[in-house]
Amino acid sequence: MKLLQVPNHPKPPSSLATKSHNALINRHSSTGNHRHVLLLYFTMLNAHIPPDPYTYPSMLKACTSLNLFSLGLSFHQHLLVNGYSSDSYISASLINFYSKFGFADVAYKVFDVMPDRNVVPWTAVIGCYTRYGDVNTAFRMYKQMQCEGVRPSSVTILTMVSGVSEYAHVQSFHACSIRYGFVGDLALANSVLNSYGKCRRVSDASNLFESMDKRDIVSWNSLVSAYALVGNVREISQLLYRMWLSELEPDQQTFGSLISAVTRQGNQYIGKVVHGKVVIPSTTTIACALAACAQLGSFRVGTSIHDVVSWNAMVAGHAQNGQLFNALYVFNEMRKSFEKPDAVTVVSLLQACASVGAHHQGKWIHNFIIRNSLESSLLIDTAIIDMYCKCGNIDSARKCFDRMSKHDVVTWSTMIGGYGSHGKGEDALDMFMEFLQSGLEPNHVIFLSVLYSCSHNGLVDEGLALFNTMKDRYKIEPKLEHCACIVDLLCRAGRTTDAYDFYKKTFMEPVVDVLGILLDACRSKGNKELGDVIASEIHRWYGTDGSVGWNWGVMVAAGSPAVSSDGLGKSNGDDTPFGKKIGAMEKVLERRQRRMIKNQESAARSHTRKQVEVKCENADSVLKHKQEVITKSTAQIIHEHNV
Numbered sequence: 001m002k003l004l005q006v007p008n009h010p011k012p013p014s015s016l017a018t019k020s021h022n023a024l025i026n027r028h029s030s031t032g033n034h035r036h037v038l039l040l041y042f043t044m045l046n047a048h049i050p051p052d053p054y055t056y057p058s059m060l061k062a063c064t065s066l067n068l069f070s071l072g073l074s075f076h077q078h079l080l081v082n083g084y085s086s087d088s089y090i091s092a093s094l095i096n097f098y099s100k101f102g103f104a105d106v107a108y109k110v111f112d113v114m115p116d117r118n119v120v121p122w123t124a125v126i127g128c129y130t131r132y133g134d135v136n137t138a139f140r141m142y143k144q145m146q147c148e149g150v151r152p153s154s155v156t157i158l159t160m161v162s163g164v165s166e167y168a169h170v171q172s173f174h175a176c177s178i179r180y181g182f183v184g185d186l187a188l189a190n191s192v193l194n195s196y197g198k199c200r201r202v203s204d205a206s207n208l209f210e211s212m213d214k215r216d217i218v219s220w221n222s223l224v225s226a227y228a229l230v231g232n233v234r235e236i237s238q239l240l241y242r243m244w245l246s247e248l249e250p251d252q253q254t255f256g257s258l259i260s261a262v263t264r265q266g267n268q269y270i271g272k273v274v275h276g277k278v279v280i281p282s283t284t285t286i287a288c289a290l291a292a293c294a295q296l297g298s299f300r301v302g303t304s305i306h307d308v309v310s311w312n313a314m315v316a317g318h319a320q321n322g323q324l325f326n327a328l329y330v331f332n333e334m335r336k337s338f339e340k341p342d343a344v345t346v347v348s349l350l351q352a353c354a355s356v357g358a359h360h361q362g363k364w365i366h367n368f369i370i371r372n373s374l375e376s377s378l379l380i381d382t383a384i385i386d387m388y389c390k391c392g393n394i395d396s397a398r399k400c401f402d403r404m405s406k407h408d409v410v411t412w413s414t415m416i417g418g419y420g421s422h423g424k425g426e427d428a429l430d431m432f433m434e435f436l437q438s439g440l441e442p443n444h445v446i447f448l449s450v451l452y453s454c455s456h457n458g459l460v461d462e463g464l465a466l467f468n469t470m471k472d473r474y475k476i477e478p479k480l481e482h483c484a485c486i487v488d489l490l491c492r493a494g495r496t497t498d499a500y501d502f503y504k505k506t507f508m509e510p511v512v513d514v515l516g517i518l519l520d521a522c523r524s525k526g527n528k529e530l531g532d533v534i535a536s537e538i539h540r541w542y543g544t545d546g547s548v549g550w551n552w553g554v555m556v557a558a559g560s561p562a563v564s565s566d567g568l569g570k571s572n573g574d575d576t577p578f579g580k581k582i583g584a585m586e587k588v589l590e591r592r593q594r595r596m597i598k599n600q601e602s603a604a605r606s607h608t609r610k611q612v613e614v615k616c617e618n619a620d621s622v623l624k625h626k627q628e629v630i631t632k633s634t635a636q637i638i639h640e641h642n643v
Contacts, residue, residue: 017049025058034062038071053084060093064100072097086114092124099128119145123156130163138163154182161191167199174208190218197226202235217251311337312344319352324361327352341372343380350383359391378404382411389418407438413446420453428453429462444476451482455489463489483507484514491521496530510537 021044028036037058044051056079063072076094079085085094091114098107111117111125122145129138142160145152154177161173174192182188189212196205205226212219220243227235243250311334318327327349334341346369353362366384374380381404388397401407401415412435419428432450436442447470454463467486470476483506490499500518507514515538522531 015049017047018044018052018055021049022052022054025055029058029061032065034065037062038066053087053090056084057089057093060090060097064097069101072101085110086116088114088116088118088120091117092120095121095124095128099124099131104128104132104134117148117150119150119153119156122150123153123159126156127159130159133163135163152176152180154180154185154188157182158185158188158191161188161195164195165198167196167201170195170199170201171204184213186212186214186216186219190216190222193219194222194225197222197229200226200229202226202230202232206235217248220248221251311339312342312348315345316348319348319355322352322355324352324356324358328361341374343374343377346374347379347383350380350387354383354387354390357391359388359393362387362391378406378408378411382408382414385411385418386414389414389421392422394418394422394424407440409435409440409443409446412438412440413449416446416453417449420449420456423457425453425457425459428457429459432466442470442474442476444470444479444482447476448479448481448485451485451489455485455492458493460489460493460495478506480507480511484511484517487514488517491517494521494525496521496525496527500530500534512538 021040025037025040028034028040041051041055041059044055056075059075060072063069063075076085076097079090079094084090091110094110095107098104098110107128108125111121114121122141126138126141126145129135129141138160142152142156145156157173157177157180161170164170164173170192174196177183177185177188177192189208193205193208193212196202196208205223209215209219209223220239224236224239227233227239240250311330314330315327315334318324318330331341331345331349334345346365349365350362353359353365366387369380369384381400385397385400388394388400397415397418401411404411412431416428416431416435419425419431428450432446435446447466450466451463454460454466463486467478467482470482471478483502486506487499487503490496490502496518499521503514503518515534519531519534519538522528522534
C-alpha cells in the first residue's frame with residue numbers, strides 16, 4: 001500500500017461550529033457510540049462545517065471499532081490532502097487503525113514519514129508490534145525512541161509490560177516506571193503486578209502490592225491470581241480476609257482464582273465451601289469449577305455444575321436468537337441427561353415459540369409444564385400468555401389469564417398488548433380499566449401497550465386522552481416510543497397535519513423513523529403540500545450534498561441495511577435529480593418504518609422480558625446482600641481452617 005507524502009499546509013483556525021461539533025463527537029466517541037460519531041461528521045459536511053485535525057482521531061477510532069476499513073482509507077486520503085497527516089495524535093490514530101486491520105508495515109510507514117515524532121506515535125507503533133507478539137521489534141523501537149531523546153510515558157511502559165513474558169524484562173520496566181516517576185499510576189502498577197504473577201514471582205508481586213498507595217479490585221485480583229498459579233490457598237484466604245476488613249467485595253474472578261488454587265492443592269473441603277458461596281456463577285467460575293472437579297475426581301459434582309448452569313444458558317441463548325429448533329434440541333438433550341427443567345428453561349422455550357409464532361410447539365411446552373407439575377409462578381404464567389398472544393390464540397391467552405390467582409403489571413401489559421394486536425381495541429381498553437381498578441400502579445410499559453392498541457384500532461380520542469393522563473395524572477414522562485405511537489395514531493386516522501404538529505412540538509431533534517411514518521401517511525392520504533415539507537426536512541437532515549461519501553456515510557452511521565458490515569455499500573449517485581434522491585431516501589425510510597412498526601408491535605408484547613429484567617435487578621440487589629454476608633462467613637471459615 002503506497003502512501004502519498006503531501007506538504008503540510010497551514011492549519012486554518014477552527015470555527016466555533018467546528019469546535020462545538022468536535023465536542024459532541026468526542027463525547028460520543030468516549031462512550032463508544034461510534035455510529036453516532038460518523039453521523040455527526042457527515043452532518044458537519046452537509047452543513048458545510050469544515051472538520052479540523054481534532055475531528056479525525058475520533059473518526060479513525062470509529063472506523064476501527066465498526067470494522068470499516070474502506071471508510072478509514074478515505075479519511076486517511078482526506079488527511080493527506082489537507083496536510084493533517086503529520087499531526088502526532090492523528091498519526092497515532094492511523095497507526096492504531098492500520099495495526100488493527102493487520103497492516104503493521106503500513107502502520108510503520110505512517111510513523112516513518114512523520115517529520116516530528118513525540119511520545120504518542122512512538123507508543124502507538126510500539127503497541128502495534130506488541131499486539132502481534134513481535135517483542136523484539138518493540139524493544140528495538142523502544143530503545144530507538146530513547147536514543148532520539150523522547151521520554152516514555154506511563155502508557156508506553158504499560159504497553160511494553162503487557163507484551164513481555166520474561167521476569168527480567170518485567171523487572172526492568174518496573175524499574176523504569178519508578179525512575180520516570182510513574183509509581184502512582186494505578187493502571188501501570190496493576191499491569192506490572194499481573195506480569196509478576198504470570199512469571200510466578202509472587203514475592204515481587206506481593207512487595208509491589210504492599211507498596212501501592214492506592215488499590216482497586218484489579219490489584220487484589222492480580223495478586224490472588226498470582227497465588228493461584230502456585231496453588232497457595234493460605235495466602236489467598238488471608239487476602240480474602242483483608243478484603244473483607246477493607247469492605248471490598250470479591251467478584252467472580254476472585255472466586256475463580258481461588259477455585260483454581262484449590263484444584264492445585266487438592267483440597268476438596270475448601271473447594272466445596274468456596275463453590276457453595278458463589279451466589280451468581282459466571283463463565284470464569286464455572287470453567288474453573290469444572291476443571292477442579294475433573295482434577296479432584298468429583299465427577300458427580302462436575303456434572304451437576306454443568307447441568308444446573310450450562311443447559312439453561314444454551315437453551316436461553318438459542319431462544320433469544322429465535323433459534324427454536326436448536327433450543328428444543330438442547331432441551332431434549334437436557335432431558336436425556338435426566339436433568340429436570342426449571343422455570344428458566346420453560347420460559348426461554350416459550351419466548352422462542354412466541355418469537356417465531358410456533359403455536360404447536362408452544363402448546364406442547366404448556367402441556368409439558370402441566371404434566372410435570374412445575375410450580376406455577378407469575379414468570380411462567382406470563383410467558384404462556386405472551387406465547388398464545390403472539391401465536392394468534394387470544395382466547396387461550398385470556399383463559400390462562402383468568403386462571404391466574406395473582407397478576408402483576410407485566411401480566412396485564414401482556415394481555416392488553418395481545419388484544420391490541422388482534423384488533424380488539426375495545427377489549428384492550430376494558431382490560432386497562434380493570435387494571436386501574438385492581439389497585440396496581442401503571443408504568444410506561446403498560447401505557448405503551450394501551451397506546452399501541454388504540455393506534456392499531458382507530459381509537460384516536462381514547463389514545464390522546466390516555467397520553468395526557470399518563471403525563472398529567474400519573475407523572476410518567478413519555479418516551480420516544482409513546483410519542484411515536486401518537487404520531488402513528490393520528491396518521492392512521494388521516495390527521496396528518498395534527499400528527500406533524502404533534503411531532504414538531506414533541507421531538508426536539510429529528511427522528512428519521514417518525515419522519516418516515518409522516519411521509520408515508522402524506523403519500524397515502526394525498527397530502528402533497530405537507531409531504532413536500534417533510535421531504536425537505538428529511539433532505540435537510542438526512543439528504544445528500546451531491547457526493548457519494550455523504551450518502552454512504554449517513555447510511556453507515558444510521559445502521560442502514562443498504563450498507564454491509566465490511567464497509568461496502570450502494571450509492572444513489574451524485575448526478576441524480578433532487579426528486580430521485582428523495583425517492584431513494586423514501587425507500588430507506590420505508591424499510592426503517594416497517595422495522596419500527598415491527599419493533600412497536602414486539603415492544604407492546606414483550607413486556608415479560610423487560611419486566612423480568614427489572615425483577616432480576618431487584619433480585620440481584622438481594623443476592624448481592626446475601627453474597628456480602630456469605631463472603632464474610634467464607635473468609636472467616638477459610639481463615640479459621642488455615643489457623
